[in-house]
Amino acid sequence: MDVAALTPAEARSRFREGLRAPTAGWCRGWTQANLLAVPRELAYDLLLFAQRNPVACPVLDVGDPGAVSTGLFGGDLRTDLPAYQVYERGRAVADVADARDVWREDLVAFLLGCSFTFEDALLRAGVPVRHIEAGTNVPMYLTSLPCRPAGSLSGPMVVSMRPVPASLVPAAVRVTARYPAVHGAPVHVGDPAEIGIADLGAPDFGDPVEVRAGEIPLFWGCGVTPQAAVMASGVPFAIGHLPGHMAITDARDDRFQLP
Amino acid sequence: MDVAALTPAEARSRFREGLRAPTAGWCRGWTQANLLAVPRELAYDLLLFAQRNPVACPVLDVGDPGAVSTGLFGGDLRTDLPAYQVYERGRAVADVADARDVWREDLVAFLLGCSFTFEDALLRAGVPVRHIEAGTNVPMYLTSLPCRPAGSLSGPMVVSMRPVPASLVPAAVRVTARYPAVHGAPVHVGDPAEIGIADLGAPDFGDPVEVRAGEIPLFWGCGVTPQAAVMASGVPFAIGHLPGHMAITDARDDRFQLP
Structure with missing residues (x-):
């Protein structure tokens, strides 16, 4: 299929x-x-x-x-x-x-909005999407970035991660920035520890993906965030x-x- | 002052x-x-x-x-x-x-958001703003464009109007489109009757302004709209x-x- x-x-x-x-x-x-x-x-x-x-x-x-x-x-x-x-x-x-x-x-x-929506635009721009290649779910992580509370709701931002070859990072930012309603540009580039992620190989949701030599992990806001706030x-x-x-x-x- | x-x-x-x-x-x-x-x-x-x-x-x-x-x-x-x-x-x-x-x-x-916010950008782009020149309030109109209702609230869209020389209409659209949080691009260009405005000289809110020969009235969404819904x-x-x-x-x- x-x-x-x-x-x-x-x-x-x-x-x-x-x-x-x-x-x-x-x-x-x-x-x-x-x-x-x-x-x-x-x-x-x-x-x-x-x-x-x-x-x-x-x-x-x-x-x-x-x-x-x-x-x-x-x-x-x-x-x-x-x-x-x-x-x-x-x-x-x-x-x-x-x-x-x-x-x-x-x-x-x-x-x-869901970042799967801009993945077609990434592919058309020549940016590979590892979890699509692998046929798995995107890796998602709880972070140390707090959301702004509202009434009874508070919680951390959840992000999705895609590893991108260093030379294609500007293209990945540029392409996704054009889709603010589906999370837009990345919220973080590089070291996962800076946003409180201890182990890229152990996502809180979804499946891990390989990060290869010369690739930089890019992190986008994720619509699982309100479910994290529910919890x-x-x-x-x-x-x-x-x-x-x-x-x-x-x-x-x-x-x-x-x- | x-x-x-x-x-x-x-x-x-x-x-x-x-x-x-x-x-x-x-x-x-x-x-x-x-x-x-x-x-x-x-x-x-x-x-x-x-x-x-x-x-x-x-x-x-x-x-x-x-x-x-x-x-x-x-x-x-x-x-x-x-x-x-x-x-x-x-x-x-x-x-x-x-x-x-x-x-x-x-x-x-x-x-x-309020469209006064993008008027400085219009002026910097060489687009005149008549009500600022005149020192008056912007003209605003109730339209025949319905808003999408939500719960107990419904009502018509309210617009603000600025007359723009025909040659500067593209600049006015382009400049304001970059400010979606303060109403963005115009919602209508030209004939006021098409959006239910009978008389440009009699705005529902604010002051009338002169529309000169060679100028086209541009209409932007207006944040008085929720007050119209209240009414x-x-x-x-x-x-x-x-x-x-x-x-x-x-x-x-x-x-x-x-x-």
């Missing part, structure tokens, strides 16, 4: 039927998104947290309370992602393929996607590129 | 002492902002309304409930703007120079700035320019 050539509707139907896979490289040219659904009484804090931390948490769309699709996502948010993480009192209590049994009427679904803040109930297992939307990635 | 040369703190102290004036042309190089303060229970709807209508309602900062200053605005939001509009049940019931008597503990203050939606209570009488922040306008 050439996953890059699938349409969003085709990909979503595979996931609805039970396929579980990270979505890096899927549906080339279409925007991918992070999902976080929280009870209505937490929605203001989450929207404000996103507004105050726009690099890690760029809001693409917000559903009405109880709605299971949005203008950007024509599928069913409870079934059409490859896998979900369910949180209770800030702890990840279940990892499910179908969220219908745990979904609640009072949930407000947030879709946040750090002991949020009573929330449903997110399993990191790297994204909502594939009906929006072309060009829509989020600067002119 | 050379109002362009004042610092934000100097300007705010003038307004605190009672000076009433539109702020176009004041504090060159500093970011100006729209104010709208709503009760906490309306804050989610307003933040979502802004997120869904980012051209007209770009959020620069949101205060904590009850706070009268924000990270962006070091002054006192109740006294340091030239004039305020008080709303009850969607109607403008008072226009005051000092909002301390009407401010409430449960208010959440939103600061939204259209019958919001029980809110405090805004008097249109054109802005909050002058402590942020340089370059901060909101794209690279």
Whole structure:
């Protein structure tokens, strides 16, 4: 199956039927998104947290309370992602393929930009993307960079990492800076210890990738950040996607590129 | 008094002492902002309304409930703007120079981008700004362009208008497009009737300006839009700035320019 050539509707139907896979490289040219659904009484804090931390948490769309699709996502948010993480009192209590049994009427679904969206632009610019080459999930890490709190929500920034040959670092920065709604330019270049990452080989989410001689690790804001805030803040109930297992939307990635 | 040369703190102290004036042309190089303060229970709807209508309602900062200053605005939001509009049940019931008597503990203050911020960049690019030349307020109009509703809030987009010589229209678009956080590029060029404006000479807010032969009216999204939604939606209570009488922040306008 050439996953890059699938349409969003085709990909979503595979996931609805039970396929579980990270979505890096899927549906080339279409925007991918992070999902976080929280009870209505937490929605203001989450929207404000996103507004105050726009690099890690760029809001693409917000559903009405109880709605299971949005203008950007024509599928069913409870079934059409490859896998979900369910949180209770800030702890990840279940990892499910179908969220219908745990979904609640009072949930407000947030879709946040995902850096998978700019990976096609990186490839077209000649910047290799290691985890796509390897067919694995992108490595993601909790950092020592604090987010600006909002109401009951606080926590560290989560980043994704891609190793880039030194000569291509400027191209990688330039290309991704044109996509601020899907995390934009890197937040850190080089030494992972400077942002509190002890071991690149042991990501907090996703899979490790090889960093080869002559390559520099680049770190981008990651839409798992609000899930880290859910955990750090002991949020009573929330449903997110399993990191790297994204909502594939009906929006072309060009829509989020600067002119 | 050379109002362009004042610092934000100097300007705010003038307004605190009672000076009433539109702020176009004041504090060159500093970011100006729209104010709208709503009760906490309306804050989610307003933040979502802004997120869904980012051209007209770009959020620069949101205060904590009850706070009268924000990270962006070091002054006192109740006294340091030239004039305020008080709303009850969607109607403008008072226009005051000092909002301390009407401010409430449960208010959440939103600061939204204002197009006055990019006027210095227009002038530097050789694009004349008529209302600054005339020493008047910018003309603003209710349009027939609907905003995307959010919860209890809906209403029309409000625009500001600047007449620009035809040969300078591309420069005006190009320069302002680089400031998306203060409304960015125009939303309409030319015939006002196409966006529901019957008479350019009778703005809904601010002062009329002359449109000379060879000039084309350009229309930008305006941060009075959420005040129009307050009116259209019958919001029980809110405090805004008097249109054109802005909050002058402590942020340089370059901060909101794209690279």
